[in-house]
Amino acid sequence: MNAMDAAEMRRRVEAARVARLATSGAEGRVHIVPICFALDGQTLYFAVDAKPKRTANLKRLRNIAAHPEVSILVDHYEEDWDNLWWVRLDGMARVETQPGEVDLALKLLAARYVQYRVSRPAGPVVAVAIERMTGWSAS
Amino acid sequence: MNAMDAAEMRRRVEAARVARLATSGAEGRVHIVPICFALDGQTLYFAVDAKPKRTANLKRLRNIAAHPEVSILVDHYEEDWDNLWWVRLDGMARVETQPGEVDLALKLLAARYVQYRVSRPAGPVVAVAIERMTGWSAS
Numbered sequence: 001m002n003a004m005d006a007a008e009m010r011r012r013v014e015a016a017r018v019a020r021l022a023t024s025g026a027e028g029r030v031h032i033v034p035i036c037f038a039l040d041g042q043t044l045y046f047a048v049d050a051k052p053k054r055t056a057n058l059k060r061l062r063n064i065a066a067h068p069e070v071s072i073l074v075d076h077y078e079e080d081w082d083n084l085w086w087v088r089l090d091g092m093a094r095v096e097t098q099p100g101e102v103d104l105a106l107k108l109l110a111a112r113y114v115q116y117r118v119s120r121p122a123g124p125v126v127a128v129a130i131e132r133m134t135g136w137s138a139s
Numbered sequence: 140m141n142a143m144d145a146a147e148m149r150r151r152v153e154a155a156r157v158a159r160l161a162t163s164g165a166e167g168r169v170h171i172v173p174i175c176f177a178l179d180g181q182t183l184y185f186a187v188d189a190k191p192k193r194t195a196n197l198k199r200l201r202n203i204a205a206h207p208e209v210s211i212l213v214d215h216y217e218e219d220w221d222n223l224w225w226v227r228l229d230g231m232a233r234v235e236t237q238p239g240e241v242d243l244a245l246k247l248l249a250a251r252y253v254q255y256r257v258s259r260p261a262g263p264v265v266a267v268a269i270e271r272m273t274g275w276s277a278s
Contacts, residue, residue, distance in 0.1 A: 032227060
């Protein structure tokens with residue numbers, strides 16, 4: 001088990017295009033989805049692409065309301081296992097409602113993903129206050 | 140939101156080389172790690188690579204003992220979001236102790252990963268009884 005320093009973890013997370021978000025729901029059932037994201041200091045933002053009418057029913061949002069503790073993983077796989085690594089971010093998620101922070105998040109997301117420049121995501125923005133970053137690298 | 144049929148979900152999971160496992164721990168805190176796996180009917184197997192001395196302390200195993208409900212994600216990312224897809228498997232995990240089933244799991248894992256042919260994984264094998272497969276594809 002080889003730990004990674006904070007700057008290296010951040011560099012790898014920022015370079016990643018996709019992460020996976022795990023949330024905890026009713027009766028402790030976990031749920032996991034891929035997310036596109038932007039990192040800003042100790043906050044990670046992602047947007048929900050679902051249409052507003054469907055948003056209320058999205059499990060990731062219901063789970064976050066009930067259990068804000070989430071875990072987010074960025075990892076690298078290839079057939080040479082000496083090159084495997086992952087970085088995990090644990091933190092507290094909230095649906096962002098302050099217009100200034102929503103705008104900032106959408107700007108950061110648009111800077112990373114052309115799709116968000118073409119059209120603003122239909123659903124809400126979620127902000128995750130990162131409490132801990134853990135990294136592992138095989139070599 | 141475009142659903143996928145069962146055969147297509149299975150085909151994509153079997154072709155994937157890595158998945159992400161989410162488990163639920165104490166006080167509902169979720170945990171997420173990448174896994175290499177093999178699928179056999181309605182069971183997904185993965186092995187723990189940690190040395191036996193460290194195994195007792197691995198969060199994914201402590202979590203499974205406390206909360207066997209797990210969620211496993213296989214997904215595809217590329218810059219053209221029309222090609223995005225994911226398949227999620229929800230099920231009940233247990234550390235496999237029956238020698239016959241451990242042997243079967245290790246054979247299936249070795250068939251998929253050369254690393255497991257070279258050396259048997261040091262830690263235990265986990266079997267996940269899949270209760271539900273859910274798939275989504277952008278197009």
